[in-house]
Amino acid sequence: MKYDFAAIEKKWQAHWEESKPYAAVTGDPRPKFYGLIEFPYPSGQGLHVGHPRPFTAMDVITRKKRMEGYNVLFPIGFDAFGLPTENYAIKNHIHPAIVTKNNIARFTEQLKMLGYGFDWDRVVDTTDPAYYKWTQWIFLQMFRRGLAYKATMPVNWCTSCKCVLANEEVVEGVCERCGSAVIRKEKSQWMLRITKYAQRLVDDLDGLDYIERVKIQQRNWIGRSTGAEVTFQSTAGDEIVVFTTRPDTLFGATYMVLSPEHALVKKWLPALENAEAVTAYQAEAAGKSDLERTELNKDKTGVELKGVRAVNPVNGKEIPIFISDYVLSTYGTGAIMAVPGHDDRDWEFAKKFGCEIVEVVAGGDVEKEAYTVKDDSGIMVNSGFLNGKTVREAIPAMTAWLEEKGIGRSQVNFKLRDWVFSRQRYWGEPIPMVSCPDCGWVPVPESELPVVLPNVESYEPTDDGESPLSKMADWVNTRCPQCGGPAKRETDTMPQWAGSSWYFLRYMDPHDDAFLVSPEAERYWGPVDWYNGGMEHTTLHLLYSRFWHKFLYDIGVVHTPEPYFKRTSHGMILGEGGEKMSKSRGNVVNPNDIVDQYGADTMRLHIMFIGDFEKAVSWSNEAVKGSKRFLDRCLNLVELAKEGEGYSPKNEAVIHRAIKKVTEDIDALKMNTAIAALMSMVNEFYANGCTKGDVKALILMLSPFAPHLAEEMWELTGFSAASGHMAMQEPWPAFDEAKMVEKEKEIAVQVGGKLRATVVIPLDAPDEAVLEIVYANEKIKKLMEGMSVVKTIVVRNKLVNLILKPAK
RNA sequence: GCCGGUGUGUUGGAAUUGGUAGACGAGGCGGACUCAAAAUCCGUUGGGCUUAUCCCCCGUGUGGGUUCGAGUCCCACCACCGGCACCA
Numbered sequence: 001m002k003y004d005f006a007a008i009e010k011k012w013q014a015h016w017e018e019s020k021p022y023a024a025v026t027g028d029p030r031p032k033f034y035g036l037i038e039f040p041y042p043s044g045q046g047l048h049v050g051h052p053r054p055f056t057a058m059d060v061i062t063r064k065k066r067m068e069g070y071n072v073l074f075p076i077g078f079d080a081f082g083l084p085t086e087n088y089a090i091k092n093h094i095h096p097a098i099v100t101k102n103n104i105a106r107f108t109e110q111l112k113m114l115g116y117g118f119d120w121d122r123v124v125d126t127t128d129p130a131y132y133k134w135t136q137w138i139f140l141q142m143f144r145r146g147l148a149y150k151a152t153m154p155v156n157w158c159t160s161c162k163c164v165l166a167n168e169e170v171v172e173g174v175c176e177r178c179g180s181a182v183i184r185k186e187k188s189q190w191m192l193r194i195t196k197y198a199q200r201l202v203d204d205l206d207g208l209d210y211i212e213r214v215k216i217q218q219r220n221w222i223g224r225s226t227g228a229e230v231t232f233q234s235t236a237g238d239e240i241v242v243f244t245t246r247p248d249t250l251f252g253a254t255y256m257v258l259s260p261e262h263a264l265v266k267k268w269l270p271a272l273e274n275a276e277a278v279t280a281y282q283a284e285a286a287g288k289s290d291l292e293r294t295e296l297n298k299d300k301t302g303v304e305l306k307g308v309r310a311v312n313p314v315n316g317k318e319i320p321i322f323i324s325d326y327v328l329s330t331y332g333t334g335a336i337m338a339v340p341g342h343d344d345r346d347w348e349f350a351k352k353f354g355c356e357i358v359e360v361v362a363g364g365d366v367e368k369e370a371y372t373v374k375d376d377s378g379i380m381v382n383s384g385f386l387n388g389k390t391v392r393e394a395i396p397a398m399t400a401w402l403e404e405k406g407i408g409r410s411q412v413n414f415k416l417r418d419w420v421f422s423r424q425r426y427w428g429e430p431i432p433m434v435s436c437p438d439c440g441w442v443p444v445p446e447s448e449l450p451v452v453l454p455n456v457e458s459y460e461p462t463d464d465g466e467s468p469l470s471k472m473a474d475w476v477n478t479r480c481p482q483c484g485g486p487a488k489r490e491t492d493t494m495p496q497w498a499g500s501s502w503y504f505l506r507y508m509d510p511h512d513d514a515f516l517v518s519p520e521a522e523r524y525w526g527p528v529d530w531y532n533g534g535m536e537h538t539t540l541h542l543l544y545s546r547f548w549h550k551f552l553y554d555i556g557v558v559h560t561p562e563p564y565f566k567r568t569s570h571g572m573i574l575g576e577g578g579e580k581m582s583k584s585r586g587n588v589v590n591p592n593d594i595v596d597q598y599g600a601d602t603m604r605l606h607i608m609f610i611g612d613f614e615k616a617v618s619w620s621n622e623a624v625k626g627s628k629r630f631l632d633r634c635l636n637l638v639e640l641a642k643e644g645e646g647y648s649p650k651n652e653a654v655i656h657r658a659i660k661k662v663t664e665d666i667d668a669l670k671m672n673t674a675i676a677a678l679m680s681m682v683n684e685f686y687a688n689g690c691t692k693g694d695v696k697a698l699i700l701m702l703s704p705f706a707p708h709l710a711e712e713m714w715e716l717t718g719f720s721a722a723s724g725h726m727a728m729q730e731p732w733p734a735f736d737e738a739k740m741v742e743k744e745k746e747i748a749v750q751v752g753g754k755l756r757a758t759v760v761i762p763l764d765a766p767d768e769a770v771l772e773i774v775y776a777n778e779k780i781k782k783l784m785e786g787m788s789v790v791k792t793i794v795v796r797n798k799l800v801n802l803i804l805k806p807a808k
Numbered sequence: 809g810c811c812g813g814u815g816u817g818u819u820g821g822a823a824u825u826g827g828u829a830g831a832c833g834a835g836g837c838g839g840a841c842u843c844a845a846a847a848u849c850c851g852u853u854g855g856g857c858u859u860a861u862c863c864c865c866c867g868u869g870u871g872g873g874u875u876c877g878a879g880u881c882c883c884a885c886c887a888c889c890g891g892c893a894c895c896a
Contacts, residue, residue: 172893212812213812213813213890213891216811216812216891217811217812217890217891217892220810220811220812220891220892221891221892223892223895225895225896227896242896243895243896244896245895245896246896257896300894324894325894326894326896327894327896328894328895328896330895331895331896332895332896335896336896337896338896339896343896344809344894345894345896346896348894413895413896414895415892415895535890535891538891539891539892606833609820609821609832609833610820610821610833611820611821612821615813615814615821616889617820617821618820620819620820620834622819622834622835623819623820623833623834623835624834625833625834626832626833626834627833629833629848630832630833632847632848672820672821672822672832672833673821673822673823673831673832675832675833676821676822676831676832676833677831677832678832679831679832679833680831680832683832746828747828748827748828749828750827750828750876750877752876752877753875753876753877754877755828758828790876791876792876793827793876793877795827798824798827798828799827799828799877801827801876801877802876803876
């Protein structure tokens with residue numbers, strides 16, 4: 001039978017467009033299942049083969065869930081604000097809104113071409129004012145509660161994008177997006193206090209079903225560490241507060257180091273003997289980019305502050321104070337107590353600057369290297385009241401002592417920094433704030449939302465680091481919502497991560513004018529049951545959206561503290577040679593070409609069959625044929641199948657086994673082995689012959705992977721007419737363990753652990769009976785000549801192992 | 809440097825979690841059909857030894873170990889990939 005995939009797919013897509021079998025029904029009594037994929041950025045290039053992998057996987061999962069009786073929400077939308085569109089618009093002199101509209105149209109067409117079961121009535125577009133009205137609304141709530149604030153601070157500045165970046169967007173000292181150098185720049189920026197949620201963002205990971213890699217990466221990024229804060233007195237009269245994870249080593253603190261930006265340095269400067277040297281060092285440190293700072297981390301630099309000293313509180317000793325850029329102003333208190341005997345960096349610095357090194361934990365040789373082991377193997381020495389204790393005992397003992405003296409307390413610190421939330425670009429959500437000379441920053445009243453992005457003539461980034469919006473005088477100049485006096489709008493826009501931080505909520509209730517999501521819809525659909533996305537979003541989108549969701553939970557908008565119950569991740573699709581697909585290499589595969597040549601069902605099936613879902617795999621145009629052949633063979637069964645309702649006796653066991661395998665493998669994201677099981681089953685059908693009843697099982701299991709062909713086969717075999725509905729509306733087939741096994745079983749016979757023969761035994765035969773069969777085997781008989789049996793191991797229905805020795 | 813992951817045929821990848829390594833595909837080889845090609849179908853395909861699809865030996869990055877039995881568990885090492893990186 002000719003497999004006319006183009007006609008079949010067109011036919012069924014039109015049918016689905018009409019009958020809407022993928023519509024999610026809020027409030028339906030069936031159990032709900034919310035499957036989510038990361039919504040795409042509608043780029044000008046259209047879909048590439050990287051997209052269908054996660055999309056198809058979740059499509060398969062949700063299609064199976066529907067057949068299992070769930071009310072499924074599987075939505076799609078577009079994360080459409082952002083730089084590539086803006087840059088394209090600038091280059092081609094087309095408004096970004098038009099570019100976005102065209103790109104979304106193209107993406108939509110391609111997604112429909114692949115036959116995904118999205119609920120197309122719930123499409124969300126982050127650039128739609130009806131959508132970003134609520135993005136702005138959430139920002140205002142954060143502002144009201146002190147979570148959004150404007151601060152002047154050194155920020156990451158991309159020299160090419162001419163825009164501020166969040167810490168998460170700086171990779172190895174360069175811009176994540178364009179790879180250009182990132183420098184430090186003092187700028188006044190909107191910030192979101194994500195650090196206030198750091199503890200909860202770590203703690204709540206425990207109750208979630210995320211793949212372990214994601215949890216680990218989030219924990220690393222948040223970087224929680226417990227220790228103590230200790231106050232040192234200085235000879236200048238000021239107190240210096242430090243954070244340390246090793247309060248036990250306080251007796252070994254022989255000097256202190258402040259970050260070059262530390263406030264006390266400025267205060268002390270006039271009184272210092274070497275003020276010029278200190279100023280020079282500060283200037284040098286300020287001029288370094290992130291990249292330089294990390295690249296130069298091998299060689300410690302610094303300057304001693306001459307004329308002021310600190311006092312070690314445990315022994316009253318006066319110790320020198322240095323500034324050095326290995327101490328970061330943004331972590332802890334920006335100052336450390338240096339314990340060169342037990343910290344590698346301090347040790348290196350002490351050697352270079354000739355500081356005293358005191359051993360306070362026995363076990364190493366502090367003249368050769370720092371001894372940093374933090375377990376019970378080290379015993380405290382030279383440490384007064386701590387002497388003789390293990391490190392583990394000494395930490396709480398010292399913390400208690402500090403608390404008693406009122407000069408310290410236990411303290412938790414995080415690596416996570418607040419989120420730099422403003423961008424000096426055009427194509428983003430306007431930040432709904434007004435700056436009034438009298439009232440300061442005033443939020444735009446909620447009734448005036450959305451603050452719509454105005455049409456500008458030029459949306460090019462400006463060299464002075466201001467947003468293109470700042471050039472629009474009539475938009476910028478406004479009235480203060482509070483006092484009515486003249487005021488100016490904020491001209492920076494939000495980062496791309498804003499719209500995607502809550503989009504999954506909008507899907508639940510996408511057309512609501514009154515609120516971002518109605519409580520009924522949120523209570524019914526939330527949280528997302530299964531979210532699949534890329535590893536590259538673990539410390540960006542995933543962290544940010546968890547933060548926003550927790551905030552919305554705190555203000556009563558959502559009813560769960562976490563947005564996503566389960567998170568999985570897919571590997572990348574690489575080019576033929578195992579290299580990353582890129583335009584410059586010319587190895588980009590366009591899904592349209594595959595669909596034209598082999599059909600959408602083959603494309604879908606193959607991208608699931610290609611390999612382990614979590615790992616990167618290289619695309620092979622050759623190998624696609626195998627998937628096409630399989631579908632050809634499936635279709636041919638429609639003609640080959642004999643009449644017959646139930647499963648044929650010959651195929652019954654293999655069908656039940658396949659159902660079990662496919663059912664379990666889809667839930668475990670092992671689509672490749674699920675498909676292999678279907679292929680094996682079809683091979684058996686060809687070898688044994690099959691009935692329509694057998695083919696029915698195939699159609700139902702094929703339906704999530706190749707929905708068009710499955711419906712066509714369902715119709716051709718007459719099941720459609722008989723049931724009055726589509727295959728996808730049929731219940732998922734059930735398996736029966738008892739029917740999975742054959743009456744007879746081939747088992748392995750080993751002698752001394754080596755495979756020597758196989759024998760066929762009746763299923764579940766008792767050990768004695770099995771051994772009888774084994775001993776009757778010609779080959780085994782030969783091997784046993786002149787030997788006696790020392791031991792026999794029988795594993796039921798699997799193998800027999802005979803241990804022999806020469807008979808005397 | 810720290811954290812995590814992965815090493816299996818020519819190739820993408822399987823292996824019921826300690827029980828017949830290489831399922832299922834791709835490619836190759838041989839054959840059928842065809843004027844021919846494509847498509848399709850059948851057979852075969854880890855290496856070595858061999859007249860032999862008999863037997864035997866070797867084989868899951870390397871070297872040891874535990875076990876009747878190890879791709880799977882333990883110890884040491886090597887290579888590659890990903891994340892973090894002066895976080896006190």
